[in-house]
Amino acid sequence: MGYSEKELSEHRLQKAKEDFEAAKELFANDKFSQSINRSYYAIFHATRALLTFDRFDSKKHSGVIHFFHHNYIATNKIEPRFGKMLSIAFNIRVRADYHDFFIASKKDAQIQIENADEFVKMVEKYLSKVLEN
Secondary structure (H helix, E strand, C coil): CCCCHHHHHHHHHHHHHHHHHHHHHHHHCCCHHHHHHHHHHHHHHHHHHHHHHHCCCCCCHHHHHHHHHHHHHCCCCCCHHHHHHHHHHHHHHHHHHHCCCCCCCHHHHHHHHHHHHHHHHHHHHHHHHHHHC
């Protein structure tokens, strides 16, 4: 059975919220690298929720990020700071996940949680306007 764009977008946004909650729990347990990972995925899944209505998805994170920048940041649909948040979240997540000697700090993780919170809320607000029309 196929899903409507609205259902798929809501599903992806719910995943984003679950990842955000996991990021906070991991942070509370001093698991800073893992918290950074979940914060990134909160932002990533929120981005994919947004792109649902463009009928765009990509198997590569870079494809999602590029499409978001090209179609939302460059066109001023969304403030540039959110593009920076996505790019920074991706880069620090890669370092935290794959670089052997990267030590994630509490401050790094806290910043990513704050950014994920703001990003997910922005997408929710944006999508509520899309669904009104």
